[in-house]
Amino acid sequence: MDTERQTGYQLMGGAHTVRRLVEVFYPKVQADPLLAPLFPTDIEPVMEKQYLFLTQFFGGPNLYSEQFGHPMMRGRHMSVPINNERADAWLRCMNEAMIEIDIEDNLRKMLLERLRGSAYHFINTPGDH
Numbered sequence: 001m002d003t004e005r006q007t008g009y010q011l012m013g014g015a016h017t018v019r020r021l022v023e024v025f026y027p028k029v030q031a032d033p034l035l036a037p038l039f040p041t042d043i044e045p046v047m048e049k050q051y052l053f054l055t056q057f058f059g060g061p062n063l064y065s066e067q068f069g070h071p072m073m074r075g076r077h078m079s080v081p082i083n084n085e086r087a088d089a090w091l092r093c094m095n096e097a098m099i100e101i102d103i104e105d106n107l108r109k110m111l112l113e114r115l116r117g118s119a120y121h122f123i124n125t126p127g128d129h
């Protein structure tokens with residue numbers, strides 16, 4: 001396959017790696033004082049949706065849209081008070097999760113860069129509220 005045309009999803013190793021990433025990411029979210037209070041105790045359904053979404057976000061099959069329609073992720077986060085600090089905390093957990101599951105450095109930076117755009121785009125609350 002032409003490597004330049006491979007998606008992030010393919011480069012990271014497909015379904016197995018996305019699953020691992022989600023499994024390592026959410027315990028970090030639940031341990032983070034800024035993020036934990038925002039999430040339900042029963043994290044499993046969130047993990048499943050995130051698995052479906054990240055698969056599609058990184059260029060894999062459109063699993064999330066097949067089940068839930070157009071992602072409209074900013075809209076789906078409107079009920080969540082996201083400020084700059086929480087966006088940073090979310091990205092920090094994601095970065096740590098990627099390191100922990102050994103995603104190669106350049107690929108990790110590329111994937112994080114894409115997520116960073118979304119995370120800051122989702123900010124809907126000023127300051128540290």
Ligand code: HEM
Binds near residue numbers: 046053057068076
């Ligand atoms: C910027 C900081 C972020 C915070 C604080 C945050 C927080 C949350 C919270 C509290 C939920 C709802 C959980 C529930 O009650 O069901 C959620 C759902 C979700 N988030 Fe985030 N999120 C952030 C960024 C992101 C990013 C960058 C992405 C992916 C690009 C993302 C993808 C999702 C997905 C796929 C869901 C499930 C949506 C659904 O219900 O269908 N989030 N997020």
